[in-house]
Amino acid sequence: MMTQFRILYVLLFFTIYTFAQVKEDKSIDDLNVKALKIYPSNSREAIQLLEKAEKIAKSKNLQLSLAYTYNNKGIVTRVIGDYPKAIEYSKKALSLTKDALIVASSQNNIGACQRNMGLYEASLKSFLTALKIYDAKKDFLNQAIINNNLGLVYKSLGVVEKAKSYHQKAIEAYQKINHKKGLSEAYNNLAIVYVEENNLEQALSYFKKSLDFEIQLNDKRGMAESLNNVGGVYYYLEQTDSAFIYFNKALKTEYSIQNFAGLASSYNNIGDVHLYKENYVAAKKCFDSAFYYAKKSKSAFDIENTLNYYALLYEAKNDYKMASEFYKKKGVFHDSIQKLSNVKQLQELETKYQTAKKDTEIAQNRADLAEKELKLKKKNTMIFGSLGFAFVLGLLGYLLYNQQKIKNSQLIKEAELKEALVKIETQNKLQEQRLQISRDLHDNIGSQLTFIISSIDNLKYFDIAKEKLVSKFDDISGFTKNTITELRDTIWAMNKSAISVEDLQIRITNFIDQAKLATQGISFDFSIEKNVNASHEFSSLEGMNIYRIIQEAVNNAIKYANATQIKILLHQEENKMIFSISDNGIGFSETEIELGNGLNNMKKRALELKANLKINTEKGNGTIVTIVKEIG
Structure with a gap:
């Protein structure tokens, strides 16, 4: 059964684009309308028509028509997967006019390109700028379109509930106006959430x-994306023959419209089927094609996806060195994209927009109520005299009641908003922990590879029979494979909100068992005293830092201490959890050695833990590393 992590990379997203229209020159308008009608299926001809319109607009110095044409070129160019060029065209349109509809359409197109390039914060700003214009004009169709696009941004960030909310709003709006393209998009995006x-x-x-x-x-283009999505679900269900049929149909369709990003995704999907069937040569060819088109379209999603598939391919072929290299490349690329977008900033940006919108609406309502009240007072004074006074008193009473009702409603909304902000803050803290853990992946893998090299070097000092030597190499090979497993375990830990003492016990025990297989002449002992609260939970970042310090201390004892015995002990003293790692090796003097990355890393992790790290050692008398962590 395929993992959910992989199937999500099989799926595609697509976006309906809003269009602005001008009536400055009939020939230019006709060329633009014709281009927009044919561009999904015949993008080249659409570009040619828009270039004709551009020449006419320039020759007649029609700035509004030129802006309209530039933005439409941006839309068509984005659809064929050239995102930087598409942004350039829409920005040209913005530089030529302040027409509200053209500005909104341009911002929407720019936002869609930025989302596909992994620039999520910039994308959200562009979409919200467009939404503000459509809200002011009460343009319900385009409001639905922008809501759908906002859902896509939050889907990319992994904020699933937000994504579902925006897509559901879009579906309801499209159903009211029977908009088939919008319904197609909304159903597609909601389906992706159900896959999640x-x-x-x-x-x-x-x-x-x-x-x-x-x-x-x-x-x-929409057919190709939907074919890929249907094939992706069949693949997840392990109905690979059905998946292969849909993926190949999608590939042929993408070729017909020369959609580079779509070609990258389709090749990845077909290559994944070959990988599943262990047809590695065919899979490699598909992934090579996918990487070519992903780089050509500059699609961050497809580049990262292809790097992941390369790693999976080499892992399946037992080439763990190449697999590790591609996992590292994927990690570096993913980190570079994440730095460009901060979830907390995005959430705050939307909150500011929504708050400003509500303030404007409240101010307008108050102004309308005041105007109505003034008219009523004048009319009643003229017609009813003294009766008007009583009526005014009744009206004022009603207004006070209505204002109190509005105030109560506003308080409820504020409470809901505070609750939502608390949830967002929690999500952001988890996101920050996961980003810090991901940075530790390289350090962990590096230390394990160093340990493997040390184990191999130790073989030079023993006269070992051939059979034992082969067995020893098998053990080291197994530990190398576990390096890849450790990478997966760390990724798993990133998805946990907490790591318990029991989790740490399992991870440390596995590490010790592997160390026993890869070393000779060293005995290991790991024990936990009965008074330790085994159900206590650390944050995911704290748990990983504790594990890394223990791992580093054991590795140092194996590599440098010439120890024959290494002990790990966990005990608890009231509100303190204490981990100690001791060996009977040669010890060292901190004043006589230059601190290496190992000791520096241990001290750095202890600072992040807000824990006390002690290293007691002297030459000839072994070493004791102690971690003291206060718990609530």
């Missing part, structure tokens, strides 16, 4: 609905 929740049957149903709409519309 592992509800595959529901996801497959929605993906097929999306595909039906695309076939009705004869939108080849």
